[in-house]
Amino acid sequence: MSTVAYITARGLFGRRRALLLLPLPLLLVGLAALCVAYDVNPRNWGPTVLVGLGLAVVLPVIALIVGTGVLGSEVDDGTIVHILTKPLPRRDIILAKLGVAVGVSAVTAAVPLFIAGWLADSPKLGLALAAGAAVGAVAYSAFFLLLSLLTRRPVLLGLVYILVWEGLLGRFVSGTRVLSIEQYVIAIADRIAPTDLLVGQVGLPVTIVMAAIVTVGCTLFAVDRLRSFSMAGETS
Amino acid sequence: MSTVDLQNVSRWYGNVVAVNDVSMTLGPGVTGLLGPNGAGKTTVLHMMAGFLSPSKGRVLLDGEPTWRNPAVYAKLGLVSEREAVHTFLTAYEFVRASAKMHKLPDPDAAAKRALELVEMTDAQDRRIGTYSKGMRQRTRVAAALVHDPQMLLLDEPFNGMDPRQRMHMMDLLNKLGERGHTILFSSHILEEVEQVSGAVQVIVAGRLAASGDFREIRRLMTNRPHVFALQSSDDRRLAVALISEKSVSGVEIDNAGLTVRASDYGSFTRALPRIALGEGIRLRKLLPSDESLESVFSYLLEA
Secondary structure (H helix, E strand, C coil), rough: CHHHHHHHHHHHHHHHHHHCCCCHHHHHHHHHHHHHCCCCCCCCCCCCCHHHHHHHHHHHHHHHHHHHHHHHHHHHHHCHHHHCCCCCEEEHHHHHHHHHHHHHHHHHHHHHHHHHHHHHHHHHHHHHHHHHHHHHHHHHHHHHHHHHHHHHHHHHHHHHHHHHHHHHHHCCCCCHHHHHHHHHHHHHHHCCCCCCCCCCCCHHHHHHHHHHHHHHHHHHHHHHHHHHHCCCCCCC | CEEEEEEEEEEEECCEEEEEEEEEEECEEHHHEECCCCHHHHHHHHCCCCCCCCCCCEEEECCCCCCHHHHHHHCCEEEEECCCCCCCHHHHHHHHHHHHHHCCCCHHHHHHHHHHCCCCCCCCCCHHHHHHHHHHHHHHHHHCCCCCCCEEEEEECCCCCHHHHHHHHHHHHHHHHHCCCCEEEEEEEEEHHHHCEEEEEEECEEEEEEEEEHHHHHHHHCCCCEEEEECCCCCHHHHHHCCCCCCCEEEEEECCCEEEECCHHHHHHHHHHHHHHHCCCCCCEEEEEEHHHHHHHHHHHHC
């Protein structure tokens, strides 16, 4: 593990916001377990819990907390200067932080999604959701990491993307789905384990191309922004 | 040995000009960057450190631009004013992490050496979150020195230090300067700069107001006219008596009392009680009205 990744991981888990990662996965698994315990037909709860909660809320919110935390917190408190005053290519810094964000988000979201998918249908659906969540964690993390370099309110803007773009427009304006990471995750999971619990609305080729464009584009943009990282003077 | 070169550098934020057409070349030794708060010192330092792009002009370290050029950090160390440290690490972990990011061959030895330089060895295994402000500052200096940089930039480095730590830091900067390092530190306190450095760059309102040997600039500062506000039992008679005093260059009288301009601070403050006593006048108020640092710098700008 690189020194940048080590400091990032220690910083991430040393902050209170790391505790925010726990409730949503627990809620997801708890609701799924409750439905199974009361023998409710998975067709009645599966789409709501797996998609409505798991893919529309748990995965993006966890990726938002982690993705904005790995760099945004250091930008906020100024500790990023300690890393930036080293002769490290900015690409290496972004990749180390992205690696930590993807790893933490993927594990935190994929494990509960795997359990919930298994409880709803089969281990195959669990694996499909976990694989989709892993791909989603990559794209979301790259996007939210970039947001933390573009704005001083990355969490707010990230929530607007999750709730308004994906949650609202994604349901009513079909064109916006091509730019919805949630839809990529559904498409991947649906392809690996086709069930009537998940209905992919974006084709797999489009998903792969768009997820790659979002990830690579956001990462390259973040590297460029970090190269131009400025500290304001006293008069600004 | 490193040289930093500012060539007609300006920096503005919208309509606000923070730094206005500043040119300077800094070589080995310690240089103080002096100026009142808000003068543009931090902006100059940030541009030198590659954390701000000049709106106009060029900032070069050994001929290389500092902006968007991380390679310069191999020979540059920065201690920014903002007290930003990873509080969850110990000082040793923090400085060793710096050494590793510099890809030094023996990070442990480099971290130990840097912590010894700032006298932080005893507390090096405690979390930085438990440190006083001065200890945090010394830890940050150790992290900036871990790769033995040729150029060291420090923004208000003595803030938060107690007198002993301050003396030690001044001694350290002097030693580094004598060894051929290029050191630039900013301060708004004249006495700090006087004790550390012979060369100063004075920034006032974003412009380079004076540059060169501190003693020469200090002489200009002490020779400036001093303004005093005075009230007495008989202002008019006192004004007549004062105008014949050699150190007094002007007297104004109004309802609030007298405003006296003195060309020599020491001579005037010694002569005033003698004159008042001789005239049988009781002094009720004596206030130096332009002793703020800003007024000293403004005078320099006009000189």
